[in-house]
Amino acid sequence: MSADHRPELLRHAALLCAVDPGGLGAVLTRATHGGARDWLQFLREALPEGTPWRRLPSQVPDSRLLGGIDLGATLAAGRPIAERGLLAEADGGMLIIPQAERLGAETAARLAAVHDAAEVLLERDGLTHRLPARVGLILLDESATDQEAPPTALLDRLALIIDVDCRIAAEGISPEEIAAARALLPHVEIPDAAIAAICGAAAALGIASLRAPLFALRAARAAAALAGRLQAEAADLELAAALVLAPRATCMPIEQEPAPQPEPEQEPEATSDEQPTQLDSGQLADAILEAALASLPANLLANLAAGNNVQRGVAGRAGQMTRSLRRGRPSGTRAGPLSPGARLNLVATLRAAVPWQALRRHEAAKDTPKILVRRGDFRIQRFKEQMGTTTIFVVDASGSAALGRLAEAKGAVELLLAECYLRRDQVAVIAFRGRVAEVLLPPTGSLVRAKRALAGLPGGGGTPLASALEAATGLALGEQRRGRTPVLLLLTDGRANVARDGQGGRQRAEADALVAGQAFAKLQLPAMLVDTSPRPQPEARRIAEAMRARYLPLPAADSQRLQRAAQSMIER
Amino acid sequence: MSRTLFPFSAIVGQDEMKLALLMVAVDPAIGGVLVFGDRGTGKSTAVRALAALLPPMRAVVGCRYHCDPASVSTFCDECRERHGAAPMEVEIRPVPVVDLPLSATEDRVVGALDLERALTTGQKVFEPGLLARANRGFLYIDEVNLLEDYLVDLLLDVAATGESVVEREGISVRHPARFVLVGSGNPEEGELRPQLLDRFGLSVEVRTPGDLPTRIEVVRRRDAFERDPARLVAAWEKQDVETRERLLAAQASLGQTIVPDTVLEQAAKLCVALGTDGLRGELTLMRAARALAALEGVPEATTKHLRQAAPSALRHRLRRNPLDESVAAVRVERALAELGLT
Numbered sequence: 001m002s003a004d005h006r007p008e009l010l011r012h013a014a015l016l017c018a019v020d021p022g023g024l025g026a027v028l029t030r031a032t033h034g035g036a037r038d039w040l041q042f043l044r045e046a047l048p049e050g051t052p053w054r055r056l057p058s059q060v061p062d063s064r065l066l067g068g069i070d071l072g073a074t075l076a077a078g079r080p081i082a083e084r085g086l087l088a089e090a091d092g093g094m095l096i097i098p099q100a101e102r103l104g105a106e107t108a109a110r111l112a113a114v115h116d117a118a119e120v121l122l123e124r125d126g127l128t129h130r131l132p133a134r135v136g137l138i139l140l141d142e143s144a145t146d147q148e149a150p151p152t153a154l155l156d157r158l159a160l161i162i163d164v165d166c167r168i169a170a171e172g173i174s175p176e177e178i179a180a181a182r183a184l185l186p187h188v189e190i191p192d193a194a195i196a197a198i199c200g201a202a203a204a205l206g207i208a209s210l211r212a213p214l215f216a217l218r219a220a221r222a223a224a225a226l227a228g229r230l231q232a233e234a235a236d237l238e239l240a241a242a243l244v245l246a247p248r249a250t251c252m253p254i255e256q257e258p259a260p261q262p263e264p265e266q267e268p269e270a271t272s273d274e275q276p277t278q279l280d281s282g283q284l285a286d287a288i289l290e291a292a293l294a295s296l297p298a299n300l301l302a303n304l305a306a307g308n309n310v311q312r313g314v315a316g317r318a319g320q321m322t323r324s325l326r327r328g329r330p331s332g333t334r335a336g337p338l339s340p341g342a343r344l345n346l347v348a349t350l351r352a353a354v355p356w357q358a359l360r361r362h363e364a365a366k367d368t369p370k371i372l373v374r375r376g377d378f379r380i381q382r383f384k385e386q387m388g389t390t391t392i393f394v395v396d397a398s399g400s401a402a403l404g405r406l407a408e409a410k411g412a413v414e415l416l417l418a419e420c421y422l423r424r425d426q427v428a429v430i431a432f433r434g435r436v437a438e439v440l441l442p443p444t445g446s447l448v449r450a451k452r453a454l455a456g457l458p459g460g461g462g463t464p465l466a467s468a469l470e471a472a473t474g475l476a477l478g479e480q481r482r483g484r485t486p487v488l489l490l491l492t493d494g495r496a497n498v499a500r501d502g503q504g505g506r507q508r509a510e511a512d513a514l515v516a517g518q519a520f521a522k523l524q525l526p527a528m529l530v531d532t533s534p535r536p537q538p539e540a541r542r543i544a545e546a547m548r549a550r551y552l553p554l555p556a557a558d559s560q561r562l563q564r565a566a567q568s569m570i571e572r
Numbered sequence: 573m574s575r576t577l578f579p580f581s582a583i584v585g586q587d588e589m590k591l592a593l594l595m596v597a598v599d600p601a602i603g604g605v606l607v608f609g610d611r612g613t614g615k616s617t618a619v620r621a622l623a624a625l626l627p628p629m630r631a632v633v634g635c636r637y638h639c640d641p642a643s644v645s646t647f648c649d650e651c652r653e654r655h656g657a658a659p660m661e662v663e664i665r666p667v668p669v670v671d672l673p674l675s676a677t678e679d680r681v682v683g684a685l686d687l688e689r690a691l692t693t694g695q696k697v698f699e700p701g702l703l704a705r706a707n708r709g710f711l712y713i714d715e716v717n718l719l720e721d722y723l724v725d726l727l728l729d730v731a732a733t734g735e736s737v738v739e740r741e742g743i744s745v746r747h748p749a750r751f752v753l754v755g756s757g758n759p760e761e762g763e764l765r766p767q768l769l770d771r772f773g774l775s776v777e778v779r780t781p782g783d784l785p786t787r788i789e790v791v792r793r794r795d796a797f798e799r800d801p802a803r804l805v806a807a808w809e810k811q812d813v814e815t816r817e818r819l820l821a822a823q824a825s826l827g828q829t830i831v832p833d834t835v836l837e838q839a840a841k842l843c844v845a846l847g848t849d850g851l852r853g854e855l856t857l858m859r860a861a862r863a864l865a866a867l868e869g870v871p872e873a874t875t876k877h878l879r880q881a882a883p884s885a886l887r888h889r890l891r892r893n894p895l896d897e898s899v900a901a902v903r904v905e906r907a908l909a910e911l912g913l914t
Contacts, residue, residue, distance in 0.1 A: 062675045065675075066675050069687075074687075074691070078691050078692060079688055079691055079692055080687045080688050080691065105718055105761055105762070106674065106718055109674055109714075109715040109718050109761075110673075110674060110675050112715075113673060113674070113714060113715070116616070121671055121673050122673075122675075123672075123673055123675070123676035123677070123680035123681070123702060124675065124676065124677045124680060125677060125679070125680075126679055126680065126684055126685075126686075126687040126699070127680070127687075128680065152611070152758075152760065153611070153715075153758070153761070156611045156612060190795070192792070195788060195791055195792050195795060196788050198791070199784060199787050199788040199791050200784060200788075202787075203784055203787065208610065208780050209610070209611055209612045209780065210612045210613070210780060210781075210787060210790050210791060210794075211611070211612040213787070213791045214791055214794055214795060214798075217791070217795055218798075334677075334678065334720075334722055335677075335678050335679070336722070355687055355690065355691060356685070356690060356741065358690070358691065358694055359685075359690045359694050359696065359741070360741075362694050363742075374741065376739075376740055376741065444760070445762055445763070446759055446760050446761075446762060446763065447763070448759040448760065449759070449760050
């Protein structure tokens with residue numbers, strides 16, 4: 001599908017959502033554009049009259065999201081009455097989640113659990129309830145930089161990923177058509193060859209999660225139902241590939257990928273049966289792949305073609321926010337004793353005490369105070385603390401010494417992370433070589449993730465120090481915005497030879513690097529330049545001065561010393 | 573409530589995870605399973621499927637903690653009082669598999685006063701929580717690495733003593749809370765607290781299958797289930813029944829299954845070689861080997877069972893050594909090889 005088909009593609013995406021909201025769900029990327037508002041408006045109009053439509057407020061407490069006790073109604077009725085949360089309210093309809101990139105891991109996990117079960121399992125405030133909540137989630141990814149992305153737990157569970165870079169085609173649809181498609185949906189068949197073809201296409205595009213092919217099948221069913229078909233056809237599968245598989249692609253398909261054939265023993269009759277249409281799974285897989293590739297945004301395609309492993313839409317925040325009793329953003333309350341430093345949440349405490357008043361008064365002596373508060377009622381305010389540090393390793397992967405330097409940096413990262421748990425610190429790695437700097441490891445506290453990202457680092461080539469410093473400054477700014485304290489550790493011999501624009505030339509390269517260093521200095525962050533050349537270099541010292549970084553010549557930098565150096569800065 | 577569950581036998585591959593769940597079902601003393609790994613690999617599907625597979629258990633009628641009539645030592649206070657006074661009625665009921673949602677509040681986890689009765693009749697009656705409901709069964713926590721610290725503390729307390737103590741509004745309740753803790757999660761969301769990690773007897777890693785035929789089969793079965801759950805369940809019922817019978821037989825024979833001294837010695841050597849802290853590793857290894865032998869229907873655990881149990885029993889107990897690149901399971905294998913146990 002070429003660029004002029006995109007409005008039509010957006011329209012199809014909205015229609016699929018309208019046909020099977022709970023089964024599909026969508027992520028709108030670049031949702032800051034007006035395109036997102038139009039798309040949502042279109043969807044809302046396509047949905048049957050009276051379909052619930054809710055918006056998730058930011059920092060939503062569990063009581064609002066999942067429900068809890070309705071105190072007023074409970075007291076009035078004299079028996080416990082549950083208050084429905086947003087998810088239960090949205091049952092059968094849609095829940096819109098703005099600024100999805102800022103969603104915390106905890107909220108994401110709650111949404112994911114409800115989405116999986118299609119019901120809310122409530123175990124709160126003395127209540128146990130199961131409430132139906134088959135909800136279509138629409139995530140609005142409004143992230144400003146590539147460093148941010150909605151939580152992976154949710155990205156993996158929503159079928160359609162839609163880049164709303166343009167306006168949706170305006171042609172509306174009648175409620176009857178949607179109703180007819182919904183009625184048809186449970187009866188749409190998918191030929192077995194199509195399952196193999198979708199799986200093959202997903203594998204060829206480097207999509208690891210098995211949810212993606214399943215969602216593609218669901219989307220194809222919805223597409224067939226919309227077209228009034230009882231069996232999904234190639235066109236339906238192609239549409240599904242464009243909306244579900246293509247945006248998740250992490251690599252270009254390898255040429256001459258053998259056409260995936262379903263295992264003969266798994267389906268004894270499928271091959272012998274005469275198929276009504278062309279459905280040969282190999283051909284079908286090719287067609288699906290082609291449709292997927294055709295719908296890729298140009299920049300993603302270029303990236304994939306260049307062999308870059310595209311992480312966008314796959315990466316997510318590691319969500320290492322910690323709960324604290326003392327500082328940070330307010331985040332719920334918990335029952336607990338009034339220990340020193342804990343802050344009582346008076347309203348929550350009174351709420352906890354209210355239902356028991358009749359009981360307590362009955363037991364207490366006369367002349368009791370108006371409200372009887374007991375120790376068990378105390379509700380302590382909790383806060384979300386985001387005070388951890390993020391150590392950003394910027395590693396020179398150029399030249400001949402690159403491999404050793406990378407290996408030691410990698411070792412240091414893992415040593416730091418191995419000790420990280422208690423402090424909840426995070427680590428990120430930027431490597432630079434050739435013409436560009438690239439974020440190899442987005443900030444994470446997970447050793448598993450670090451190992452995966454740092455496996456098999458390439459080395460060699462020119463030294464684009466200026467680009468590296470710019471990338472580091474960008475990453476550090478992003479971390480600051482998340483309320484974390486970035487700390488920078490630059491490993492290089494300081495001999496820049498690739499300028500900002502990617503051109504060679506030692507002099508310009510060094511000048512650019514100094515400018516980039518000064519820009520970094522404005523952030524006033526703790527930083528250290530570890531000079532790894534056999535003999536300390538004046539260039540490296542100059543860069544360190546520009547960055548206002550500590551300069552540490554460490555010709556034989558091993559991972560333990562690097563880790564100690566990083567540690568000393570974190571503790572400063 | 574009675575949603576159709578994906579049949580246990582229809583889960584493609586993931587043999588280590590399935591076996592670990594069966595092992596703890598045979599011997600709850602192994603102490604729980606942690607399932608860590610990629611998204612969309614059927615972690616929670618497997619745990620829930622296990623619930624449908626478990627053979628039912630005998631319980632005291634009317635007991636809120638479904639006490640085992642055959643085990644006086646683990647009776648709750650009420651059953652202890654009633655015991656001897658009159659013959660206890662016994663019922664057959666499903667083994668509880670209880671979900672602990674991340675959003676659960678403390679009062680629902682440990683139990684609290686029954687709000688309804690307090691409001692309507694002014695009575696103080698203890699309303700048991702999730703821990704009571706899970707007694708003699710399974711407590712399942714998805715995304716366990718995101719569980720609030722104070723709930724983790726609470727679980728650790730209960731797991732250590734096997735009972736839960738609640739003090740509310742002047743009443744004090746102590747009740748048995750022995751359950752198999754099953755946790756699942758994705759390591760990319762963050763690490764698990766070391767103390768909690770240690771409480772899990774077995775730890776398995778699940779990966780998305782890489783080969784296409786397997787992937788196709790996973791998608792095919794899942795899709796078939798979503799289309800017509802009853803039909804897929806019917807198609808796999810025979811296998812599920814077989815597995816259930818195997819479980820029953822293993823539970824019955826566990827008491828007579830022997831772990832010979834040679835195997836115990838090998839277990840001890842393996843733990844020393846791997847530097848696993850504490851005795852828990854050895855104990856778990858022994859119990860796991862015995863459960864495997866019982867599942868196989870043989871009277872004695874052998875080195876083979878030990879070898880088979882070692883990765884899941886030990887991988888989460890290894891000291892983290894970032895400079896040793898190898899995955900924990902590989903280190904266990906290596907140690908096995910060095911001891912000549914392969």
